[in-house]
Amino acid sequence: MNQVTHSQIIEFLMKMYKNSTEAIFFLDNSAKILSLNPAAERIIDPSVIESIKNGKAHTLCSLCRGYTSSEEHITCSNCYVNDKEGNFTSFQVYLDTRDKGIVPFTATYHTIDKENGIHVYMLRDLTLQYKQQEMLYRNEMLKKTFEAGENERKRISRELHDSVVQELISMLVDMRLLKYIQSHEEIHSRVKQTEESLNRLIADIRNLSVFLRPASLDDLGLEAAFRSHFKWVEHSYGFYVNYQSTINKKRYSQNIETSVYRICQEAVLNAVKYAQVLEVNVTLSEKNGKLELIVQDQGNGFDTERPDVKGSGLGIFGMKERADLIGGRLQIHSEIGKGTTVYLTLPTTQLEEKEVPL
Amino acid sequence: MIEGKIRVVYAFNYQEAINELRRTYEVDLIALAIVMPDQEYVLKWKYISGNLNDLYQRITLRSGKGIAGQVFKTGKSLILENVHDEISINELYEYPILQFEQIKSCVSIPLFKHHRVKAVLMFASRKPNGISEDFYQQVIYDLGDSFGPLFIRELLAN
Numbered sequence: 001m002n003q004v005t006h007s008q009i010i011e012f013l014m015k016m017y018k019n020s021t022e023a024i025f026f027l028d029n030s031a032k033i034l035s036l037n038p039a040a041e042r043i044i045d046p047s048v049i050e051s052i053k054n055g056k057a058h059t060l061c062s063l064c065r066g067y068t069s070s071e072e073h074i075t076c077s078n079c080y081v082n083d084k085e086g087n088f089t090s091f092q093v094y095l096d097t098r099d100k101g102i103v104p105f106t107a108t109y110h111t112i113d114k115e116n117g118i119h120v121y122m123l124r125d126l127t128l129q130y131k132q133q134e135m136l137y138r139n140e141m142l143k144k145t146f147e148a149g150e151n152e153r154k155r156i157s158r159e160l161h162d163s164v165v166q167e168l169i170s171m172l173v174d175m176r177l178l179k180y181i182q183s184h185e186e187i188h189s190r191v192k193q194t195e196e197s198l199n200r201l202i203a204d205i206r207n208l209s210v211f212l213r214p215a216s217l218d219d220l221g222l223e224a225a226f227r228s229h230f231k232w233v234e235h236s237y238g239f240y241v242n243y244q245s246t247i248n249k250k251r252y253s254q255n256i257e258t259s260v261y262r263i264c265q266e267a268v269l270n271a272v273k274y275a276q277v278l279e280v281n282v283t284l285s286e287k288n289g290k291l292e293l294i295v296q297d298q299g300n301g302f303d304t305e306r307p308d309v310k311g312s313g314l315g316i317f318g319m320k321e322r323a324d325l326i327g328g329r330l331q332i333h334s335e336i337g338k339g340t341t342v343y344l345t346l347p348t349t350q351l352e353e354k355e356v357p358l
Numbered sequence: 359m360i361e362g363k364i365r366v367v368y369a370f371n372y373q374e375a376i377n378e379l380r381r382t383y384e385v386d387l388i389a390l391a392i393v394m395p396d397q398e399y400v401l402k403w404k405y406i407s408g409n410l411n412d413l414y415q416r417i418t419l420r421s422g423k424g425i426a427g428q429v430f431k432t433g434k435s436l437i438l439e440n441v442h443d444e445i446s447i448n449e450l451y452e453y454p455i456l457q458f459e460q461i462k463s464c465v466s467i468p469l470f471k472h473h474r475v476k477a478v479l480m481f482a483s484r485k486p487n488g489i490s491e492d493f494y495q496q497v498i499y500d501l502g503d504s505f506g507p508l509f510i511r512e513l514l515a516n
Binding site for chain 1: 395399400413414416417418419420421422423424431447448451452454458472474
């Protein structure tokens with residue numbers, strides 16, 4: 001490698017300062033901006049640049065909106081400018097920018113001249129990276145959604161083939177045999193058996209249909225649909241749902257009813273699957289123009305920051321998506337050993353106008 | 359009157375029968391699920407021996423659901439030598455009897471009448487591999503053709 005002279009390094013550094021896509025600020029001990037490079041100028045408000053150029057003192061604080069610490073998402077406590085001990089080689093900071101509002105950046109902050117108290121502060125725009133991450137997450141979730149849809153179809157197809165078709169074939173065979181039976185008594189007994197099979201088949205098809213979409217939801221509303229669903233949960237899984245509702249027989253728009261029903265169904269099923277308890281409380285009420293659904297169990301709970309994903313990971317994502325679509329807000333509070341609460345709230349005003357077909 | 363008395367004498371006592379089976383085979387639990395034709399053809403665990411609690415009474419299974427529902431639907435015995443290997447932890451909730459009674463190993467046998475499954479007899483252990491294929495063969499051999507008024511094999515004459 002060629003020996004690089006001191007003056008060349010200075011030249012390189014100057015070029016880097018001028019041409020880098022990273023915003024570079026030189027600050028003094030009180031976070032006053034001493035100098036900033038063109039990349040930095042591009043992100044901050046022109047009036048600020050103007051006043052700096054006119055020799056007015058401007059601190060970084062007028063642009064900075066806080067950073068992400070281990071305790072908080074956006075905070076000013078233990079600010080990197082004042083904290084001499086903290087490690088600020090790489091952290092996330094929020095800055096008020098020229099035309100994009102408050103935007104997250106990856107920042108580094110370190111002292112380059114201790115004697116004179118000069119610090120360098122560099123920023124890298126994270127928006128693109130965030131967007132890519134979000135896209136990746138979305139695609140991943142979309143893939144899982146398709147997969148889940150396909151599995152559901154497979155399940156229904158199997159159910160139709162295994163129970164409905166099989167039962168019908170066996171009845172057909174019974175019917176054919178009837179022709180050859182002489183004894184009146186025998187015919188009577190066979191017909192009775194076939195009748196029994198038909199009844200069972202009707203029950204099977206009815207169950208399949210209710211599972212796909214409960215007719216009671218369309219005909220009678222949330223209240224009735226919940227009651228019959230919870231009865232089913234109780235019978236099938238031996239799991240009690242303590243259901244309390246103050247909405248009576250009130251009806252809401254179809255997409256609200258469907259979404260609330262599905263969100264609740266998912267939340268209750270999660271409790272059945274993972275909470276390791278035998279009951280869950282469900283409360284449905286309407287207060288001050290807001291519909292409120294609470295699903296609460298006293299079970300295992302989980303770490304909401306780092307959930308140990310046991311299923312497809314789609315459940316909670318789907319619940320949030322559904323809540324978003326109807327203008328609702330879904331919150332999940334959970335702590336290991338302290339149970340889980342799913343809290344859904346949505347405005348019920350302008351329901352009538354916002355009838356969007358699903 | 360006389361007819362009634364005769365019926366009492368000949369009525370098969372399922373509870374005593376499964377108590378006896380549990381003593382004979384020294385298993386942790388034996389349960390018998392019966393098809394309830396008047397309630398939309400569901401199965402309920404009606405007789406049980408060696409249970410830890412009464413939670414089983416909550417369970418009502420439809421065709422294809424749970425242990426009894428699957429045996430009912432297929433008409434075939436279901437052997438789970440080690441529940442943990444064969445049922446994922448995420449699907450265990452669909453088999454409440456296994457959860458409620460902490461069953462780790464079991465075999466469930468369909469019992470027929472008029473070529474239809476009328477009941478499901480389950481032998482269960484709370485230890486993994488407590489019940490094996492050999493155990494199942496032995497039980498089938500010992501029981502012979504019938505269990506009370508019900509048949510072990512589908513195509514035997516009714």
